[in-house]
Amino acid sequence: MPVFDLDTELAAERNHLRDSRAALARMRGRAEALFSTGDKVAGDAYTAEQLGRHMARRVLELADDPTTPLFFGRLDIEESAYHVGRRHVTDDSGEPMVLDWRAPLSRSFYRASVRDPQGVSTRRRFGFVKGELTSFEDEHLDRGEELGTSSRILTAEIERPRVGPMRDIVATIQPEQDELVRADLADSICVQGAPGTGKTAVGLHRAAFLLYLHRERLKRSGVLIVGPNAAFLSYISAVLPALGEVEVKQATVDDLVGRTPVKATDTDKATNIKHDVRMAEVLRKALWRRIGKPTEPIMVSDGSYRWRIDAEPLRRIVDEARREGLPYQLGRERVQARVVGLLQRQSEYRTGNSPNETWLRKMARIAPVKEFLDRAWPAVTPESLVVEVLLDPTDDLLTAEEQEAIRWTRAPKTVKSAKFSAADLVLIDEAAGLLERETSFGHVVVDEAQDLSPMQARAIARRSEHGSITLLGDLAQGTAPWAAADWRDTLAHLGKPDAAVVPLTIGFRVPAVVVELANRLLGALDVSVPAAVSLRRDGDLSIVAADDLDAATLVEVTAALEHEGSVAVIAADTAVARLRAHLTAAGIENATPDDVDSEARVTVVPATVAKGLEYDHVVVHEPADIVAAEARGLNRLYVVLTRAVSRLSVVHRKPLPEALTAA
Numbered sequence: 001m002p003v004f005d006l007d008t009e010l011a012a013e014r015n016h017l018r019d020s021r022a023a024l025a026r027m028r029g030r031a032e033a034l035f036s037t038g039d040k041v042a043g044d045a046y047t048a049e050q051l052g053r054h055m056a057r058r059v060l061e062l063a064d065d066p067t068t069p070l071f072f073g074r075l076d077i078e079e080s081a082y083h084v085g086r087r088h089v090t091d092d093s094g095e096p097m098v099l100d101w102r103a104p105l106s107r108s109f110y111r112a113s114v115r116d117p118q119g120v121s122t123r124r125r126f127g128f129v130k131g132e133l134t135s136f137e138d139e140h141l142d143r144g145e146e147l148g149t150s151s152r153i154l155t156a157e158i159e160r161p162r163v164g165p166m167r168d169i170v171a172t173i174q175p176e177q178d179e180l181v182r183a184d185l186a187d188s189i190c191v192q193g194a195p196g197t198g199k200t201a202v203g204l205h206r207a208a209f210l211l212y213l214h215r216e217r218l219k220r221s222g223v224l225i226v227g228p229n230a231a232f233l234s235y236i237s238a239v240l241p242a243l244g245e246v247e248v249k250q251a252t253v254d255d256l257v258g259r260t261p262v263k264a265t266d267t268d269k270a271t272n273i274k275h276d277v278r279m280a281e282v283l284r285k286a287l288w289r290r291i292g293k294p295t296e297p298i299m300v301s302d303g304s305y306r307w308r309i310d311a312e313p314l315r316r317i318v319d320e321a322r323r324e325g326l327p328y329q330l331g332r333e334r335v336q337a338r339v340v341g342l343l344q345r346q347s348e349y350r351t352g353n354s355p356n357e358t359w360l361r362k363m364a365r366i367a368p369v370k371e372f373l374d375r376a377w378p379a380v381t382p383e384s385l386v387v388e389v390l391l392d393p394t395d396d397l398l399t400a401e402e403q404e405a406i407r408w409t410r411a412p413k414t415v416k417s418a419k420f421s422a423a424d425l426v427l428i429d430e431a432a433g434l435l436e437r438e439t440s441f442g443h444v445v446v447d448e449a450q451d452l453s454p455m456q457a458r459a460i461a462r463r464s465e466h467g468s469i470t471l472l473g474d475l476a477q478g479t480a481p482w483a484a485a486d487w488r489d490t491l492a493h494l495g496k497p498d499a500a501v502v503p504l505t506i507g508f509r510v511p512a513v514v515v516e517l518a519n520r521l522l523g524a525l526d527v528s529v530p531a532a533v534s535l536r537r538d539g540d541l542s543i544v545a546a547d548d549l550d551a552a553t554l555v556e557v558t559a560a561l562e563h564e565g566s567v568a569v570i571a572a573d574t575a576v577a578r579l580r581a582h583l584t585a586a587g588i589e590n591a592t593p594d595d596v597d598s599e600a601r602v603t604v605v606p607a608t609v610a611k612g613l614e615y616d617h618v619v620v621h622e623p624a625d626i627v628a629a630e631a632r633g634l635n636r637l638y639v640v641l642t643r644a645v646s647r648l649s650v651v652h653r654k655p656l657p658e659a660l661t662a663a
């Protein structure tokens with residue numbers, strides 16, 4: 001029996017890595033050559049363009065990032081060894097050298113266990129430094145060896161300092177995460193997970209997995225990722241391209257509904273009413289109220305002919321179209337087409353000829369038909385409907401006080417010149433959905449979903465009507481006034497009432513000491529969520545009471561800069577400008593989270609923007625102010641305290657919130 005020699009094994013694996021990289025380079029070379037000759041081989045300009053786009057994407061997909069390993073694992077199944085990596089690599093004869101992590105066989109890399117080895121005798125994980133293979137770790141499942149979360153390589157990965165944007169986790173996806181990542185395209189899922197349990201990571205990897213498995217279908221319908229704000233989207237923006245997926249749309253809900261610019265602000269009260277689901281019904285009623293009952297005939301002169309349609313058949317056409325339940329605009333088009341159809345029949349009967357297209361178009365626009373349509377089924381734009389409702393929000397569904405809170409007291413000169421608030425845009429989107437169908441994405445991932453208002457959820461429902469969704473969130477992190485208390489409500493608004501709600505409980509970000517502090521708040525948050533178990537035993541927590549807060553913050557930041565990794569000061573939004581100036585005056589370069597190109601190691605983060613982000617060292621500045629700044633301030637503090645990967649310092653002058661000091 002050959003002696004197992006670690007050095008020889010490692011050398012063999014390094015050779016395989018070198019050969020795989022060379023093979024990938026050849027694959028890319030071939031794609032580039034095809035890209036540059038695409039227009040010569042394609043028969044026509046359209047095909048050339050299609051091919052060009054396909055090849056350009058292929059070239060991007062085949063990029064080799066020298067800082068990340070091309071493969072990170074190996075499965076020994078029977079007599080064969082399969083390397084598992086970020087994408088397929090084949091040799092010149094088409095034989096696989098690296099299997100894509102999403103391939104069916106790779107599943108065993110994440111799921112095989114001693115209890116269910118799935119034919120795997122040995123699972124090997126590789127350790128890398130800057131793309132160079134430095135070590136490996138074997139689990140001989142056939143000998144009952146299993147490392148689980150005690151894997152040294154997993155521990156190193158989750159404890160590595162965080163610098164720059166979020167990275168993919170393909171090398172270390174955990175079984176409970178993998179189950180979600182590989183769920184069927186048809187399945188809508190809601191993931192309830194404590195901070196740092198990998199919800200965002202799971203959502204992004206699921207998108208990549210679905211794109212791999214259903215490439216053609218999803219290329220047509222598209223995949224959409226919805227995140228809470230621009231800073232978050234830029235933080236996660238590198239993950240999918242690193243996995244070879246370059247065509248996924250990422251947007252905030254505001255981006256989705258932003259057909260006109262925001263030019264007004266609402267009172268909190270008005271905002272809350274406008275985000276309430278009752279507004280959907282208020283708008284629907286206001287729209288369909290416009291439809292009139294035809295009482296007069298249509299009379300059309302057409303050269304020497306006169307056509308007439310009586311009120312009765314017109315009433316029937318309108319009633320029928322209403323009953324069909326189509327979006328309003330389609331209904332209008334159908335009524336118009338049926339009226340023209342009746343005119344056409346009269347013309348055919350009298351003249352014995354079928355009228356041509358020009359005649360049909362003329363009849364559709366002729367004054368008597370147009371006037372009838374404008375009375376019976378008037379043209380509407382989403383904006384005009386919302387203006388109408390806001391000028392007169394009379395509806396039993398709203399109390400008199402609520403109607404007053406949203407009422408516009410002055411009419412804009414024109415609908416075009418109307419000044420809309422952010423919440424109005426959500427109403428306009430709802431109105432647009434009543435008029436016409438939205439195009440539906442094949443799959444939508446919604447992150448930080450606990451903060452979706454019912455009306456925002458409906459905006460997403462319209463964009464996922466024929467697709468599935470992955471909803472990610474944590475009820476304890478709900479900070480919006482309408483934040484969900486029960487996922488079932490959000491799922492109902494999203495049109496996916498039967499989606500499974502699945503918990504994630506293993507925390508990969510926040511060290512145990514910090515989790516323990518943050519968890520003290522849970523009791524005061526009035527939500528029922530499973531608490532997280534942190535995988536991280538390392539980490540540091542310090543609570544500093546100081547008279548001069550800004551000076552104390554500076555001391556903490558300076559100390560943090562001694563260590564590797566990113567540093568954030570998180571403070572109430574109103575303190576950010578002052579703190580930044582204070583740090584700058586002390587010679588510490590700093591940026592805000594939306595400043596994506598900044599090289600500064602220190603970021604000053606307004607508390608309301610911290611959601612979803614993480615930093616190695618976090619200095620929380622005056623928790624009492626963060627709590628006092630908003631109605632759900634304790635939830636905000638819970639979010640803020642759970643951003644730290646390695647160390648958390650809490651700097652305060654005012655007393656700490658009671659819930660935090662309770663043992």
Ligand SMILES: Nc1ncnc2c1ncn2[C@@H]1O[C@H](COP(=O)(O)OP(=O)(O)OP(=O)(O)O)[C@@H](O)[C@H]1O
Nearest residue numbers: 169172173174195196197198199200201508509612
């Ligand atoms: N299986 C894993 N292996 C390695 N790192 C992981 C794994 N799962 C999650 N992580 C890391 O843990 C951190 C937290 O993950 P992520 O941001 O997805 O959590 P989250 O549940 O969305 O958190 P939050 O609720 O705070 O937004 C990230 O740095 C992520 O890369």
